[in-house]
Amino acid sequence: MQKESPIREPLILGNKSYHDITMDVAKPVLAKANKMWWIVFGISLVLFVWWILSVGYTIGTGIGVWGLNKTVGWAWDITNFVWWVGIGHAGTLISAVLLLFRQKWRLSINRSAEAMTIFAVVQAAMFPLIHMGRPWLGYYVFPIPNNFGSLWVNFNSPLLWDVFAISTYFSVSFVFWYVGLIPDFAMIRDKVNEKYWPLRKKIYSILSFGWSGRAKDWQRFEEVSLVLAGLATPLVFSVHSIVSFDFATSVIPGWHTTIFPPYFVAGAVFSGFAMVQTLLLVMRKVVGLEAYITIKHVEYMNIVIMLTGNLVGIAYLTELFMAWYSGVEFEQYAFLNRATGPYWWAYWSMMTCNVISPQLMWFKKLRTNIVFTFILALFVNIGMWFERFVIIVTSIHRDYLPSSWTMFSPTFVDIGIFVGSIGFFFVLFLLYSRTFPVIAQAELKTIVKSSSEQYKK
Amino acid sequence: MSKKVIYGIFDDEEVLLKSVKEVRSKDISIKEVYSPFPIHGLDHALGLERTRLAIAAFIYGAIGCAVAIWMTYYIMILDWPQNIGGKPSFAYYLNMPAFVPIIFEMTVLFSAHLMVITYLFKCKLFPGQESASPDPRTTDDKFLMEIESDDDKTISTLLKKTGATEINVKEIA
Numbered sequence: 357m358q359k360e361s362p363i364r365e366p367l368i369l370g371n372k373s374y375h376d377i378t379m380d381v382a383k384p385v386l387a388k389a390n391k392m393w394w395i396v397f398g399i400s401l402v403l404f405v406w407w408i409l410s411v412g413y414t415i416g417t418g419i420g421v422w423g424l425n426k427t428v429g430w431a432w433d434i435t436n437f438v439w440w441v442g443i444g445h446a447g448t449l450i451s452a453v454l455l456l457f458r459q460k461w462r463l464s465i466n467r468s469a470e471a472m473t474i475f476a477v478v479q480a481a482m483f484p485l486i487h488m489g490r491p492w493l494g495y496y497v498f499p500i501p502n503n504f505g506s507l508w509v510n511f512n513s514p515l516l517w518d519v520f521a522i523s524t525y526f527s528v529s530f531v532f533w534y535v536g537l538i539p540d541f542a543m544i545r546d547k548v549n550e551k552y553w554p555l556r557k558k559i560y561s562i563l564s565f566g567w568s569g570r571a572k573d574w575q576r577f578e579e580v581s582l583v584l585a586g587l588a589t590p591l592v593f594s595v596h597s598i599v600s601f602d603f604a605t606s607v608i609p610g611w612h613t614t615i616f617p618p619y620f621v622a623g624a625v626f627s628g629f630a631m632v633q634t635l636l637l638v639m640r641k642v643v644g645l646e647a648y649i650t651i652k653h654v655e656y657m658n659i660v661i662m663l664t665g666n667l668v669g670i671a672y673l674t675e676l677f678m679a680w681y682s683g684v685e686f687e688q689y690a691f692l693n694r695a696t697g698p699y700w701w702a703y704w705s706m707m708t709c710n711v712i713s714p715q716l717m718w719f720k721k722l723r724t725n726i727v728f729t730f731i732l733a734l735f736v737n738i739g740m741w742f743e744r745f746v747i748i749v750t751s752i753h754r755d756y757l758p759s760s761w762t763m764f765s766p767t768f769v770d771i772g773i774f775v776g777s778i779g780f781f782f783v784l785f786l787l788y789s790r791t792f793p794v795i796a797q798a799e800l801k802t803i804v805k806s807s808s809e810q811y812k813k
Numbered sequence: 814m815s816k817k818v819i820y821g822i823f824d825d826e827e828v829l830l831k832s833v834k835e836v837r838s839k840d841i842s843i844k845e846v847y848s849p850f851p852i853h854g855l856d857h858a859l860g861l862e863r864t865r866l867a868i869a870a871f872i873y874g875a876i877g878c879a880v881a882i883w884m885t886y887y888i889m890i891l892d893w894p895q896n897i898g899g900k901p902s903f904a905y906y907l908n909m910p911a912f913v914p915i916i917f918e919m920t921v922l923f924s925a926h927l928m929v930i931t932y933l934f935k936c937k938l939f940p941g942q943e944s945a946s947p948d949p950r951t952t953d954d955k956f957l958m959e960i961e962s963d964d965d966k967t968i969s970t971l972l973k974k975t976g977a978t979e980i981n982v983k984e985i986a
Contacts, residue, residue: 374849374953374954375954378952378953499884499888508889508893509888510895511885511888511911512897512898512908514914517914517915517918520914520915520918520922521914521918524918524922528921528922531925531926531929535929542944542952543849543952543953546949547953561944562940563940564944565933565939565940565942566937566942567952568847568944568946568951569847569946569951570845570846571847571848571852571861572856572861572864572936573936573938574848574850575856575864576935576936577851579866580928580929582867583866583924583928584928587874587924587925588925591918594914594918598914601914798849799851801850802851802852802853
């Protein structure tokens with residue numbers, strides 16, 4: 357029996373020459389912003405101001421202005437931290453893991469996904485910082501000697517591992533992103549007309565580090581990208597594993613489980629891809645990149661969402677099984693309380709959004725539908741926020757002493773910092789989409805002859 | 814006769830690659846090739862050596878690993894041993910499993926950053942550097958071959974014959 361594999365669908369639509377790609381990527385940077393951009397930017401800016409006020413109030417008065425109490429000592433802040441770090445996983449996964457697997461479809465989306473990663477990690481890092489209460493002493497988390505003001509840091513603590521993991525992840529992701537950006541900044545530098553835009557020319561000239569595209573430079577560029585991908589791949593998996601250690605190494609029922617690292621990593625990729633979908637589906641329309649971010653790209657990402665959603669679903673069920681099988685009544689109660697206790701609505705929102713709704717992706721009609729994908733991506737974002745909320749708050753709101761059982765209710769400061777962080781994130785992303793080359797155009801040009809529509813005929 | 818520099822501009826990377834092979838087979842040395850994207854096989858055709866950045870990255874990673882091991886040993890065992898949560902710091906090998914995440918992260922941190930710094934240094938890329946490309950179109954869709962020679966006539970004909978769409982000759986003093 358013979359089977360012929362079908363020809364892969366094109367990843368670049370239309371008759372795009374190298375010059376067309378250049379102009380399509382340079383256009384949003386060189387042209388003026390449209391009305392839509394200003395409206396969204398204005399809303400984000402208002403939220404960002406709310407964030408500044410809430411954070412200022414928190415730092416000025418102390419974290420007593422949050423809704424935390426003696427029983428629930430960790431709530432929205434850590435929920436938001438883990439949520440944002442999780443979102444920040446898709447970018448480096450796309451650029452590193454998909455580079456190692458030689459997936460050509462990553463090239464249209466990796467730049468924006470990496471930008472999203474960096475901005476999401478910035479948001480995430482804010483939460484532990486302001487939770488310190490005295491953020492001006494934040495440098496205590498670094499290994500500095502006793503006579504400097506504190507004892508040495510404790511390397512046995514998962515919270516300290518987190519410091520190292522997040523800062524390494526942030527800086528390496530940033531460098532990976534920037535190495536790829538240099539040739540594209542050089543392209544914009546050469547497209548800016550010095551006569552009309554002398555300052556812009558100067559700025560892009562500085563940003564491009566004087567890149568000129570020599571043969572030896574390109575050879576080194578490819579080697580550096582490959583090695584960075586190799587380094588970033590275990591890094592991606594390590595970061596959320598270490599975040600999960602914050603919980604898994606404690607002795608709280610509901611947290612003390614060995615399944616946490618892979619479960620958190622799957623959840624992170626799940627939420628990260630959902631956020632990439634949310635951003636790119638809007639961006640491809642606003643910036644006019646439909647030829648590069650095609651339905652095929654959307655479908656590939658939806659398949660990743662479906663796969664990781666199912667992994668997360670299996671993890672939920674495994675947790676329930678292990679709680680019953682362990683025979684530990686506290687563990688059993690923690691899970692019973694999650695599903696049927698006062699926070700049942702959070703648990704079932706999580707289940708609906710994360711496990712049930714991605715099952716619709718089995719239908720090709722739905723996973724190639726833009727509007728459906730966008731709505732589903734929002735559901736996943738909400739579901740993943742609830743997952744972290746369920747893990748954190750429902751595990752501690754009823755502890756070993758029933759007299760201290762309580763509920764958590766957020767104050768307007770909690771809400772302000774969370775909603776404001778979304779505003780801050782969008783401010784950064786919108787500024788990025790107007791000033792950066794949003795597609796890795798230099799590398800995209802290498803696949804024109806193998807994957808564009810005109811050469812596929 | 815004065816020395817001249819000849820710029821052959823190409824529209825297609827495959828044509829350029831063929832031309833590079835042709836020119837090199839005639840024992841003419843190519844000074845530089847500028848292109849908007851990496852061209853597969855160009856380094857081989859130009860006779861460039863393999864880059865050793867990956868080896869450098871490995872060495873940097875090993876340094877990072879060593880620094881992390883020394884740091885955790887010095888801080889936790891040697892300088893200020895503490896009994897934290899009933900887990901005393903008597904010997905490094907007993908506590909080491911708790912330091913694996915730190916050692917891993919430091920290895921990656923050193924390897925990635927030092928490799929990128931080496932890359933920027935070797936390619937002479939830094940803020941304020943001016944582009945060396947003779948033609949700004951080489952970041953868009955043109956491929957440029959730069960040859961220095963006294964005899965610009967022969968080389969121009971050869972480049973034209975092998976597919977260059979534009980030839981520019983400049984005299985250098």
